Amino acid sequence: MSDATLTLEGQGPAQEQAGPSTSTAVRVAKYTGVRLVMLFFTVVIGIYLVVLVANMGGYVDEIRRGAIREQVSIAVFADQSPEMRDMTAEEKRQLIEERVAIEEKRIGLDRPFIVRSFGFLQNAITLNLGFSTDMTSDSGSRQVRLILLERLPPTLLLWGAANITLFFVSLFLGLFLSRKYGSFLDRMIIALAPTSSAPAWFYGLFLILIFAAALRLLPFGGMVDAPPPTSNVLYAINLLEHLILPASAIVISSIFLQAYNFRTFFLIYSSEDYVEMAKAKGLSDRDIERRYVLRPVLPTIITQFALLLIYVWMGATILETVFNWPGLGRTLFQAIGLYDTATIVGAQVIFAYLLAATVFFLDIIYALVDPRVRIGGQGRTR
Amino acid sequence: MRNLREILQYPTAIIGLIIILGLIGVSIYAVVALPYSEAIRLWRGGEDVWSKNPKTAAPTWVNLFRRQDLPATIKVSSEDESVEKTREVVTEDMTDIDFFFTFDYLYHGFPREISIFFETQYDEKNPHVSMTWLTPDGREIRIGSMSLERSATYRVSQDSTLQRRLPGDLPPHQALFAADPEAENPEALQGPYTLQVSAKVFEPEADVDAELVMYGEVHGIAGTDHRRRDLSVALLWGTPIALAFGLLAAVGTSLTTMIIAGVGTWFGGWVDGLIQRITEVNLILPTLPILIMVGTFYSRSLWLMLGVLILLSIFGGGIKTYRAIFLQVKESPYIEAAQAYGASDARVIFRYLIPRIIPMLLPNLITLVPGFVFTEAALALLGLGDPILPTWGKVINDARFNGALYQGNYYWMLEPSVLLMITGLAFSLLGFSLDRIFNPRLRGM
Numbered sequence: 001m002s003d004a005t006l007t008l009e010g011q012g013p014a015q016e017q018a019g020p021s022t023s024t025a026v027r028v029a030k031y032t033g034v035r036l037v038m039l040f041f042t043v044v045i046g047i048y049l050v051v052l053v054a055n056m057g058g059y060v061d062e063i064r065r066g067a068i069r070e071q072v073s074i075a076v077f078a079d080q081s082p083e084m085r086d087m088t089a090e091e092k093r094q095l096i097e098e099r100v101a102i103e104e105k106r107i108g109l110d111r112p113f114i115v116r117s118f119g120f121l122q123n124a125i126t127l128n129l130g131f132s133t134d135m136t137s138d139s140g141s142r143q144v145r146l147i148l149l150e151r152l153p154p155t156l157l158l159w160g161a162a163n164i165t166l167f168f169v170s171l172f173l174g175l176f177l178s179r180k181y182g183s184f185l186d187r188m189i190i191a192l193a194p195t196s197s198a199p200a201w202f203y204g205l206f207l208i209l210i211f212a213a214a215l216r217l218l219p220f221g222g223m224v225d226a227p228p229p230t231s232n233v234l235y236a237i238n239l240l241e242h243l244i245l246p247a248s249a250i251v252i253s254s255i256f257l258q259a260y261n262f263r264t265f266f267l268i269y270s271s272e273d274y275v276e277m278a279k280a281k282g283l284s285d286r287d288i289e290r291r292y293v294l295r296p297v298l299p300t301i302i303t304q305f306a307l308l309l310i311y312v313w314m315g316a317t318i319l320e321t322v323f324n325w326p327g328l329g330r331t332l333f334q335a336i337g338l339y340d341t342a343t344i345v346g347a348q349v350i351f352a353y354l355l356a357a358t359v360f361f362l363d364i365i366y367a368l369v370d371p372r373v374r375i376g377g378q379g380r381t382r
Numbered sequence: 383m384r385n386l387r388e389i390l391q392y393p394t395a396i397i398g399l400i401i402i403l404g405l406i407g408v409s410i411y412a413v414v415a416l417p418y419s420e421a422i423r424l425w426r427g428g429e430d431v432w433s434k435n436p437k438t439a440a441p442t443w444v445n446l447f448r449r450q451d452l453p454a455t456i457k458v459s460s461e462d463e464s465v466e467k468t469r470e471v472v473t474e475d476m477t478d479i480d481f482f483f484t485f486d487y488l489y490h491g492f493p494r495e496i497s498i499f500f501e502t503q504y505d506e507k508n509p510h511v512s513m514t515w516l517t518p519d520g521r522e523i524r525i526g527s528m529s530l531e532r533s534a535t536y537r538v539s540q541d542s543t544l545q546r547r548l549p550g551d552l553p554p555h556q557a558l559f560a561a562d563p564e565a566e567n568p569e570a571l572q573g574p575y576t577l578q579v580s581a582k583v584f585e586p587e588a589d590v591d592a593e594l595v596m597y598g599e600v601h602g603i604a605g606t607d608h609r610r611r612d613l614s615v616a617l618l619w620g621t622p623i624a625l626a627f628g629l630l631a632a633v634g635t636s637l638t639t640m641i642i643a644g645v646g647t648w649f650g651g652w653v654d655g656l657i658q659r660i661t662e663v664n665l666i667l668p669t670l671p672i673l674i675m676v677g678t679f680y681s682r683s684l685w686l687m688l689g690v691l692i693l694l695s696i697f698g699g700g701i702k703t704y705r706a707i708f709l710q711v712k713e714s715p716y717i718e719a720a721q722a723y724g725a726s727d728a729r730v731i732f733r734y735l736i737p738r739i740i741p742m743l744l745p746n747l748i749t750l751v752p753g754f755v756f757t758e759a760a761l762a763l764l765g766l767g768d769p770i771l772p773t774w775g776k777v778i779n780d781a782r783f784n785g786a787l788y789q790g791n792y793y794w795m796l797e798p799s800v801l802l803m804i805t806g807l808a809f810s811l812l813g814f815s816l817d818r819i820f821n822p823r824l825r826g827m
Contacts, residue, residue: 053676317668
């Protein structure tokens with residue numbers, strides 16, 4: 001695609017004109033440091049926006065106030081104890097006001113929303129995620145952090161497995177296709193590339209229909225059977241069975257486009273003059289491929305993959321919901337359904353951190369493979 | 383013109399274009415043949431609109447793939463020409479009304495349900511009706527008798543008294559058709575059946591009309607859902623909605639992105655820097671979860687979602703693409719010339735900078751469409767579809783929640799999914815070819 005050849009902004013060297021004397025290690029460290037600070041600010045702003053949306057710009061507070069008032073009123077009017085019965089309506093009203101004020105102060109509703117929103121932000125950034133109102137973790141805790149930590153491994157397992165498979169399979173497929181340029185397989189992958197316009201969850205529906213509903217080969221969803229197998233080996237096999245369909249959905253939805261893109265990069269780079277030169281020198285195909293094609297293409301490929309990863313992360317909520325995968329995405333969806341603000345913000349915070357970590361991780365790899373960063377190029381890349 | 387001729391050299395582009403034109407044709411047909419208000423009335427309608435449709439019936443064309451046809455719905459009404467209605471005055475305050483519903487049953491399978499809908503006219507005294515069932519092999523089965531309200535429905539299938547009276551342990555709608563009700567695997571007997579309805583009315587002006595409905599296993603070209611609604615309504619109307627959503631979002635996003643990129647590149651400095659930073663923040667903002675939050679907390683209206691989606695997509699990857707091109711264009715001599723004669727910033731941006739990259743806008747725009755169409759479906763699948771409009775995503779959502787896959791009602795899930803797939807693929811094919819045409823580096827690769 002057209003934006004494929006561009007690098008993520010800032011992934012080019014962030015320092016202006018480094019002197020020739022600075023060592024590679026210092027330059028890479030400086031580069032990653034600058035990126036880290038920028039990513040942190042990005043995360044802060046992103047999370048603040050999420051806090052605002054999740055609280056409906058303060059409207060959730062109004063709902064809570066209403067709920068508190070209703071509860072207190074019901075409690076006061078339902079109380080049939082003798083001293084209550086003797087109260088006048090005016091006294092009861094006063095009592096309600098008092099109790100509402102106490103309750104609002106207890107959960108901090110007495111301060112304006114804007115002030116509290118920065119408190120929320122600080123708590124979110126420091127992973128002090130508070131308590132859920134409606135959800136509990138499997139161990140019975142109401143701490144959002146525990147709920148989310150429990151859900152994190154399944155998410156990392158699914159997305160890690162799928163994306164690593166995707167990256168290596170498409171890389172080698174792309175390399176293979178660029179060698180067999182113009183062959184039947186090559187043309188077939190080009191023809192299949194547009195199928196990647198459908199997201200992973202969509203292929204998930206088809207996979208469930210074929211392999212779970214029609215053929216009854218694999219489970220419809222979930223992560224392990226209920227009750228889970230007791231022995232470790234059986235547990236692993238069972239987990240794998242449940243992993244196949246969602247992971248395949250992720251791989252199928254992106255593999256053809258990725259392989260096509262990689263192949264195109266390889267072709268573009270192997271038509272460079274220096275490759276011709278290497279051929280003229282009589283180097284072996286293997287050497288040419290490794291040193292003159294794969295090497296310069298790596299930064300571009302990694303950028304490509306970073307964009308894909310970020311895009312795919314966004315779909316976690318729906319894919320996990322479709323497959324009943326007990327990960328972060330599905331928890332987020334459940335929390336939204338329950339208006340559980342603490343869990344929503346918590347899940348988004350974890351997502352933001354995961355995204356930032358993904359970008360940062362790829363940045364480091366990028367810095368290591370891009371000679372412009374390593375040797376110290378000049379200015380920004382465009 | 384040159385570009386057009388080039389497009390025609392790519393067979394995939396032609397296929398994509400033909401499908402898109404077809405979809406546009408379907409959309410126009412949908413809007414003309416089934417006006418918006420009518421479509422909403424049908425889709426939001428309950429028993430009053432759809433009572434005579436079978437529940438979760440497969441589309442009729444599944445019979446093409448089967449050895450024995452699945453029964454379709456058979457309806458016989460006393461207002462049909464073929465049904466003879468006789469009126470005989472017995473005494474001064476009693477009149478007999480008789481009619482015979484005769485029909486040929488040609489299927490091996492049983493109908494899913496049987497109901498008889500009565501419409502009566504009377505002032506005070508309720509009419510009384512009794513029904514008898516005649517099978518092709520000459521058996522005569524008394525179904526029952528009852529006194530009628532103005533508008534009454536007799537659900538034969540749910541009459542447990544009748545079921546106990548009939549031989550075998552089959553529900554009534556099967557026992558009435560079975561060749562041998564006590565066989566292990568009963569099959570329907572083909573041939574002419576007759577339902578005899580004899581009504582007694584006790585007022586001279588009173589009248590009774592009835593309609594016999596034998597719900598089949600198949601219905602229409604698209605089948606029906608759990609609420610007996612004809613899926614063709616949603617599938618038909620889903621087309622213009624999906625196209626409008628995808629195209630509006632794509633046009634809105636790419637135009638705004640282009641202008642912002644143009645402004646940023648032209649002014650450079652902190653404006654450009656700010657745009658770059660916003661793009662980075664936006665990259666980390668999870669689009670779908672935010673849409674889900676908006677849908678849950680604020681409103682599920684399709685058009686609000688569209689607005690939010692455009693807002694979240696403006697600062698997407700596109701900005702970088704456009705920026706790179708603008709940076710090149712900015713250095714062109716004609717821009718310098720424009721500045722020399724004193725053109726304002728706005729004039730340079732909108733008259734000289736932006737028009738230069740409009741040809742590159744097209745492939746980008748078209749490639750964006752499937753993503754938006756699928757996002758809409760994703761929201762609907764999570765139960766956040768527009769509360770009023772019938773969309774493909776909502777049909778998929780209904781199918782999932784009502785266990786279409788567990789019960790083998792695959793058509794229910796497949797029809798909207800295939801339509802989504804075709805739409806996504808068409809735009810993707812076209813965008814892909816356009817990209818190769820407008821991106822000379824990719825040409826021939």
